[in-house]
Every structure is written in C-alpha cells, then in structure tokens.
Amino acid sequence: MMIIIMSPTATKENLKKVQDKILKEGLRYHLSKGELRTIVGVIGDKKIISGLQMKAFEGVEKTVQITEKYKLVSREFKPEDTIVNIGGVLVGGGNLGIMAGPCAVESMEQLLESAEAVKARGANFLRGGAFKPRTSPYDFQGLAREGLEMLKAAGEKTGLKVVTEIVDMNALDLISEYADVLQIGARNMQNFELLKAVGRSQKPVLLKRGMSATISEWLNAAEYILSEGNYNVILCERGIRTYETFTRNTLDLSAVAAVKELSHLPIIVDPSHGTGRWQMVRPMARAAIAAGADGLMIEVHPHPEIALSDGDQSLTPENFSLVMKDVQNMMQVMGRE
Amino acid sequence: MMIIIMSPTATKENLKKVQDKILKEGLRYHLSKGELRTIVGVIGDKKIISGLQMKAFEGVEKTVQITEKYKLVSREFKPEDTIVNIGGVLVGGGNLGIMAGPCAVESMEQLLESAEAVKARGANFLRGGAFKPRTSPYDFQGLAREGLEMLKAAGEKTGLKVVTEIVDMNALDLISEYADVLQIGARNMQNFELLKAVGRSQKPVLLKRGMSATISEWLNAAEYILSEGNYNVILCERGIRTYETFTRNTLDLSAVAAVKELSHLPIIVDPSHGTGRWQMVRPMARAAIAAGADGLMIEVHPHPEIALSDGDQSLTPENFSLVMKDVQNMMQVMGRE
Amino acid sequence: MMIIIMSPTATKENLKKVQDKILKEGLRYHLSKGELRTIVGVIGDKKIISGLQMKAFEGVEKTVQITEKYKLVSREFKPEDTIVNIGGVLVGGGNLGIMAGPCAVESMEQLLESAEAVKARGANFLRGGAFKPRTSPYDFQGLAREGLEMLKAAGEKTGLKVVTEIVDMNALDLISEYADVLQIGARNMQNFELLKAVGRSQKPVLLKRGMSATISEWLNAAEYILSEGNYNVILCERGIRTYETFTRNTLDLSAVAAVKELSHLPIIVDPSHGTGRWQMVRPMARAAIAAGADGLMIEVHPHPEIALSDGDQSLTPENFSLVMKDVQNMMQVMGRE
C-alpha cells in the first residue's frame, strides 16, 4: 500500500491524472479530503505499487510506502521461527550457532590450533576467510583454494561446521565443495548477482548486514536469496557506520529485536567487527545473547599479535573461554523466561 | 601529547618554525625523521597543547591529539568505580539505579499511579519531566513548578528519589528544592553554561549523551561538571542519531563498555528513548544490564495511549514488571562472574 | 494532518478506540479500507494532532505526520523572501551578508587588523567570539565583556556590523549593547530557553544548524524565535556530522536549496566550520553562492598559525581576497538568470 499526499495547491486536474495513472496500472484507490490536502491511498499488487513514480506528477507533495516490499522473509508470511539445519547443527529457534576462528586462514597450523581451541570451549562452527575483501589492493587477500582445503580439513578433524566468505559468484561451486555455510560479507550485501547465485544453491547462507544498510534493505537482500529458492539464511549484525570513532563500527543490538519482530530468520551477532576492540567483545557478546540473538561470530586467534588481519579485535583462546562461560550463564536466564 | 606529521615537501625552515612555536609555548618535542616525513611529538602541559593550532603552519600535513583532554572523569585519574549516593540510594559499583515513570508529569493522579506502580515493581527512582524541551514550540512544554510539586509529593509518598530535567540555569535553585537528581537532556549536553551551573551545585546530576555526541565529547561534558567541584555525575546512554529510521535512535550499548574502560563514573541506559518503540524496551533493557550498565531509565505510563508525550515508547506497568524480572535474573548471572 | 495505518490484525474494537480518541480530541478523520489494512487520516488543529500518541493504541502499526509543525517560518505562510535589515545592511532577497573575522577575539590589535583586512576586501560584517563554547573546559573560553568592547570598537572604526555568539540567556542585555547580530551556535540550536530569550528581543539573530539537526528541526528551532515575536532571523548552514573524517563536518549545500523551498528566511553558509580545512574554504564558498546562499561566514585571521582557536580553518587576508573575487564573479552569473 502507498499513500499519496497531494499538495494544498494541487488542482482537480492534477488529482485526476493521479487517479487515472493508478487505474491504468490495474490498482485501486481511496480518497480522503482534508481541509488543505487530499490523500490518496493506493491498493493492489505490491510489485506494481513499488514501481509507481508518483512524485513526478504535478501536485504530488509526498508519497509514503506503507508496506515493505519483502515477503518471504517476513514474520507475517511465516510466523514461526526458522531453524536452519547445517548438517545436523541447528541455528535458530533457541539453538545457538557459535562461529569462531581466525579472521583469515594463514596456515594449517594456525587454523588447526584455533579450531581445536574454539571447539574445546564450545563453538560449533569454524570461521575463517580464504578470500578476504580488503579496502586496499595491497592488503593480504587470502590463501584462496589452499585456504579452503585447510578449512575443510580442520572442520573434519574437529567436527566443526565450516563458514567462509564468498566474494565472487564464479567461485560458488568451488567454495560449496569445502564449506558448510556461505558467508556474504557486509560489502557485498547489495551485490545482487551474488545474492541470486547463492539463492540458486541450497547451501546455508550467512548474510552480514551492510555497513550502512537499513534493516529494511537487509531484509530485502535476504529476500533476493529466498526468492530464488534458498530458505536457509542466517542474518548477522556486525555493526553499522556512524560518526563515532572510538569503536570501529557501532554494534546495533536493537537490530536483533527488530529482526525478531519483522522476520522469522535467525540472527547472530559479530561483536569482533562490531566493535573492533577485543576488550569489548565479551560484554557485547553477553548483551547480544541477552537481546535475543541466535548465536555469535567471534574472531579467535591463538596469537592475535601476529595475525595477518584484524588482530586488534581477535580474542585469545583464554578470553574466548570467558565469553563462552558468560554465554552459558546467559542462556540459563533466557531459558527461564 | 600531540603528534605533528610534516609533509614530504616540508622545508627545514617550515620545521624550524614549528619547533620554535613549541618551545615558545613552554612545551618540549621529540623528532623522528623517516624517509619521507618528519614527525614531531609534542610534550608538556595538556591545556597548552590542546590550544595549539599547528595545521595552520606551512609544511604541516596532519596533527593527531594522542591524549584526551578530560582528566577528572578518567579511569586513569581514579581507577575505582564511583558510587553516587542519592540520599542513601547508591548507583554505581554494582548498585543499580532503576529510574521509571512517565515522560512528562501531567497530573497528580497520573503521576502517583505511575510512581506506585514502578515502586511496587522494584524501581528506586521516579522520573518525570516538569520542563520538557520539545522540537516544536507548539508541543506540550510541561507543567513547570506545579509539576515539580507533584514530583516531590509523589516521591515522598512512595519513598522514590526524584529525577527531573533542568533546561534553564536560572531554575537551578527552584528545581533543586524539589528534585534529588538533576537531569541534563541530550539537547543540552553541550550547553556549557548549564553544565557549569550544575557543577557549582552539589546535587547529583544525570548527564544524557547528546544526539550525535562522541564518547569523548560526552566525557568532556562531564568534565565541565566535575571541574566545578561536583563529582556526583551519572552518565546515561539514550541512543545516537544514525541513518536507520526503524528505531527512533540507535541505542549504542558498546558505549557502556567504552565508558567503563575510560571512566570511573556510573552509566545507565535509557532503552525507551533509545529505541522509541515500547516493544523493544524489554530486550534492550536486558542487553544493557548484560553489557554492564549501572541502571536503567524507562518510561512507564499507566495509560500510554493517552500520554501527552512519548506514549509510543512508554511501557504499561504490566510490561515494566516483565522487564524488572529480567533485570533480576540478569543480575544473578552478572554477580556470578 | 496525520495518517494512522492500522495493522492487518487490528480488530473492529481497536479501530473504534482510535476513532473515539480522535473525536474526543476535537479532531476529525477519514477512513480508507484496503484489503489488508485500514488507514485513518486525521484532520484538525495542528497543535492537537502533533500531541497525539496513537502508536500506543493496540492495532496501530504506524503513524505518519504529514504536515510540518512550524508555521511562521514557512514559505506557505509568507511566499516572498525575507530581507533582514541590520542597521541599514540588508541580508536576503539578493543581498549578500559577508561575515568575516577571527574565530575568537584575542586582542584589540588582532581584531582591528582582521576587521580592516576583511572590510577592505568586501565584507560587511565582522565576526568574532567573545564567549566561546568549547568541547573541553580547559580550552580558551573567550575574553567575555572585554572582547565585546573590542568588537564594538572595531565595528565602529571600520563601519562593519558586528556578529557575535550568545551562549547564556543572562548575557542577552550585555551582548545586545555591543553586537548587531546575536549568533546562536550549533551546540545551542535546541537550547529552547535561549531561543525564546532572543525571540523576545528584536535584535537580528543568526541561527546555526545543529551538528546533527534535520532541516525540519532547524526550522522548528527558528519557529521558537519567530513565535516570540522576533522575525529577524538568518539561518546558517555549517556542516553536519557524518561518518566522513577527512573534513571536520560535511557541508550540506543541498540544505540551501531545501531551505529556499521550505522557508522565506535568508540562509548563509559557513565553509570554515563546514570543512575545517582552509584549503577547502574557497571552492566551497563558490559552491555555496552558486547553490543560492544569501551570504557567507568565513574565518579570517591575520596570522592563522598563532590563532588561539580554529587556526586550522582560518584564511589569511590574501586568501580571503581570492574568495571575494570568486564571489563577485559568481554573483554576476547568478544575476544573469
């Protein structure tokens, strides 16, 4: 539904043209005449309404889209929580996905050490980047196929499911061979060709929120994946860009509550990228679970000070232990509700 | 400390002028010469350094302030948590301040009903505005002195401490007579005259974060109060302004962790203004406590649908009960750390 | 006018309560029933509508305010451009106000040198702060009354009108004695007590846009001044706070075009604070005039490298000459329209 507000100076002819346009598109309308303004409520096919360009008509002051464009991801469409099943490991509907590991895969030794450390402390997913989207072309770009092989090996050895980022739709088959979950990073949240490609696959997808994406844009991005047939989508809040510079991003935990209201999809939180400071990961992980998140994505590196990427925000295995203890305590409280 | 980065094209004379200026101000410096650039580290009196205008010198590419200007509010200056004592009720260092009540005082009946409701459910402070700073001059501006009298009466009747906003330094004596805590609202966070005025008083102050204030600016605003002699300051995170429109503001819970790291002052969270949606108050209140907040400020109105201000974000007493139960559970977890 | 969108699950009783509330407030409504949602258009007294708290009613999904709350500042209320007359110097309606001078008044010598320099190059106003609102209590706070005396003397000597900032309503009489225009700074844009105080005076007011104020909030702030009887208001765009850090603020020149559409008040632009970099002042001054601004506020200091405040963004008199030549050329183009 769309609301069209006519300006106080709109003429009858202006209004007539608006009405004609609406009928011509196969839509219907209701008029409300106020003292100063007439308001037109447009009803009919969502897709047609979303394409209307009414502000270009003379006499139109403002238009307001009332209903969201997304459908399949909405709570209205499917009231019960979606639980994504990743080879037997469930995420959503009370099941936590704890995804931990290094930012980038650097070597088999580093990866395996990380994987064993996080497994022992309660993680059920191993995260690690083989293809890294980096701001500068001169930064470390990842180990590519070699990295994927290490991830698969480490996953098999420890029993952890593997999450890794896809940045190029042509690598879909390759990555699908090695990974259990395909991660779409913040920078690619509106890379619609990539969204459609993973949508045509049946692999579970972890869709990170774009750096300055609204919740509505994020859910519309997820809709691209579902509309191609892949319903196995997990959302991941990772901080948004604001004026504040003390933290790398501003972790928007209210997005957890908002997504729970608007959508049935599970949502996890990444306090490592969300804050960019390892000291803040623990309190923010706690807060994320308290807000209702279905899991966490946390960077853990056996030796953060020699990490090739994002060492500033990586936890040592010892600090990750403290986070996991908090999470367990928190889950007891949440369960008592 | 300040770092001055000379540009690659800076001449010896450019550098000389910079050095002379530093010495002339009674400061000292260290030079680091790189291949392309020379770097000057300036050491000495914080106040003098903060006044230096070095970018106006030729050959200076960039300057970086290393140390924050605030001092009295810093954790370095006072490592242990400050506990503010409001007539026997403590806030900080593990003591929660739960401030609840209507956005605006409307009538004695409404206020007393609210006060009794929140007291019965565990609040220890009554909040309510007698002077309301409103975006439009045509919005309800508060009951003024009459509102203050009602607040005091309701506070005495229920045993709740009273928190109310001060918007005019000339009203300081008046408000101090009736209130236990003076609230500085977001719009006045950098109204320095008002900060200095409450700094000269000894009344506890609740300092809300400005709509788009950095954490550093916020702590500097608190420094204005402490530097006048009033150390009884509680900070309040109430959401910052971002591009997201689903929520009224973006509640920045990482600010809780940041303030705990940088300062000894207690910090509470206002999820009502922070989200602008009553449905989100409960999960965000839970998350705030999990993040380490020393309390909450929550709008509760016996009949939100007839509130004169901010009814959209006010809880009914029944919903406030649920929040308080969550808070108690959460505190058990936090205590177990 | 307000639009209330009922949720698809709203009952007849929910709708009935909404209708009753509207009628009880003396307002009227129109209903539009769609397939899924009913929409209620509320008509009647602006002030009452702006106080409605409809989202707190069960069954209400969303509310949209259609009309702005401000009235006296609107172009609808007064279609022709306002021209503010400051002792014979006009600003608005094609008359440019060029306000130049140092950020802070430091000494009679510095001020007079600045004043003569900017007068000789075409400025018609002298700007300079006697009371400086500074982020830190330890920064230079201005010369106060002594600074005001210098401003008045320099203004009289050069024939420039004097613009200076007011930060404390108790200083209104004092400052009014010395200054021709009262400046309200960005940090005080929503210090409503101060706005009301200058509104009760008849002195022209320069109202800077708040750091993160929307255009609507800014015009509402101006409405506070006009609604007290003072119609001599000039707006000043000075950059807004965004995520970008290369510039001190992001100068929003589209605000010039927006204000021209929405309001009859004159608007000038401050490229010095707007960019924080003296190298960018000249192109941005040019762009401001091209966008339709009624003037400029520019920091000029005879010796920026020894300025006590904001030297980084101050122009030398020589660079100010270049700006003024650009402005004159630009005005020819604009006149040719």
Added chain:
Amino acid sequence: MMIIIMSPTATKENLKKVQDKILKEGLRYHLSKGELRTIVGVIGDKKIISGLQMKAFEGVEKTVQITEKYKLVSREFKPEDTIVNIGGVLVGGGNLGIMAGPCAVESMEQLLESAEAVKARGANFLRGGAFKPRTSPYDFQGLAREGLEMLKAAGEKTGLKVVTEIVDMNALDLISEYADVLQIGARNMQNFELLKAVGRSQKPVLLKRGMSATISEWLNAAEYILSEGNYNVILCERGIRTYETFTRNTLDLSAVAAVKELSHLPIIVDPSHGTGRWQMVRPMARAAIAAGADGLMIEVHPHPEIALSDGDQSLTPENFSLVMKDVQNMMQVMGRE
C-alpha cells in the same frame, strides 16, 4: 608510516616485543619518550606496515596510520590532472563530461527521445541502465542485452558516448561491446572482484562513491582498478547516507575539493541521486561546477511521471535546458580565474 602510542603503564618488556616485531618484519622505527608515554614511529614498506596488527600487543594504547595505502591514484604520484579520453571526448583538466539520460532504458522510443533531447542541449554522454541493481527483487531489473542494443543505437544516432552500469563481472565482454564507459554503481564500490575485472579491461570506468564510503575508501577502490592496469577512471560523487531524510542522500560537494587535493583523477557529480528531488538538481548542478567538478551526471526523462525507475528525481528536457545554461555561465566564471 605508522605511529604506535604505548600506554602509560607499558613495561620495558612490552616495548621490547613491539620493537622486535617491527625489526622482524624488515621495518625500522624511531622512539620518542614523553613523560607518560613512549611513541614509536614505524618506517618502511607501505604494504608490510599496512598489515601490522600492533594493537593486539600488550602495552599498545593506540595506533595511527599516517600514510594512505593508495598510491597510483594519488596526486603525489602524478601531480598533473588526468584527462580521460573516451573515443575523442575528453573528461578532466577543464573538459566537462555531461552525462544525461533516463535512469533505466525502457524502450527504443523513450531512449531515443531522451538522447536527442539531451544532445540538443549540450550533453556529450548518454546514460541509461540496462542492468539495474534494485533494493527489492520485485522491482524492475532492466532490459539487459536488449537495453544495451538500444543504447548503442541511440548513441550512434546522436553521436553521444554511452555510459551504462555493469553489475556482474561475467557480463564484462557483453557490455564492453555496446558501451563506451563502464559504470560501477554505489552498491558495488567495494565489489573488489568486479573492480579487478574492469581493471583488466581498458574501457574507461565511472566509479561511483559508495553509499557510506569515506574518500579514502573510494580512492582505494579506484586503486584496485589502476593497479590492474586501467588508468581511465572517472570518479562520481552521488551523495552519502546521513541522518537527514528530506533529501534521498546528502550530496557531499566538499568531496570534489578533497579529491582534487588528493588525486589526479577527474571527478563528476550526480545531483539527481544526490538529492532525489528534481527541484534541487539545478542549484546543486551549479554548485558542483562551482566546486570544481569535471562534469555532471543527470537523469533526464521525456516523461518523468511514467518512468519505470527514479521518476521523482528526473528532469524534463526543458528543465535540463536551464541546467545547461547555468553550467555554461558558470564555466565562463571558472575560466576567468
């Protein structure tokens, strides 16, 4: 160069480990010891420095990157303005590229009418989308190959060069056959695989600024293209995302001045997307040229009210005439400098 600030509590061992790490990476350092803090300036290979993770070391308080990572796009690397030659039409160094046409290609008739209209009024490029990245999967996605064919035909008929967006690296060969300039849209600014792909081509590229990209990130994105060998890059400012909702985006004209300072690449401005309101296109186009832009990208549609995409911000040919007259006047002034 990187600056490492040690915390006041850092031990000699902490410092030793930092020094060892720097040397181990083949880098060098200078120490500055202040009263409270030691500062370490790191010198050596840019790429290695940019990979350092020093905040993860104990005792490190803060790190500051002094030098930007990009190189080929920088003004330091190439002081004179780059002029991009598109089949004989030059952009940069005083040559304006005026790119006009409909948001999306809808039909041959609409396109040709647009092309002839903008050609007659002084445009030298025809813009139009054949592949449209849209927020919702249900919005019009473009005519694909058919649209490309129309663009080429319309370009040949009118003598306009063709600019069109590429959203999928696999379509590079296809689009290159039909278009003269490959446009990378805001949503793909950090789609690094796409950047590398167009970098391996020799087609001129128009790189739009990301919705919330800093100037530094934008120049680094351009560096991806240049580092693959394609130096024919034109930047395009199209508004950034801020809290302001009156305009669709906030057009950041100071980015024009900033890019001119930091880089040799030409930069044009898109006031249509930048404001989202056709009424604001004309003043903002004027301001863009005044700020120093090397051209404009403007949406022009013969009948904006029936446009399938972005009609709200499209100009009629008549209004585009007014813009072009302003541009011509403006260029005379700018030439006189």
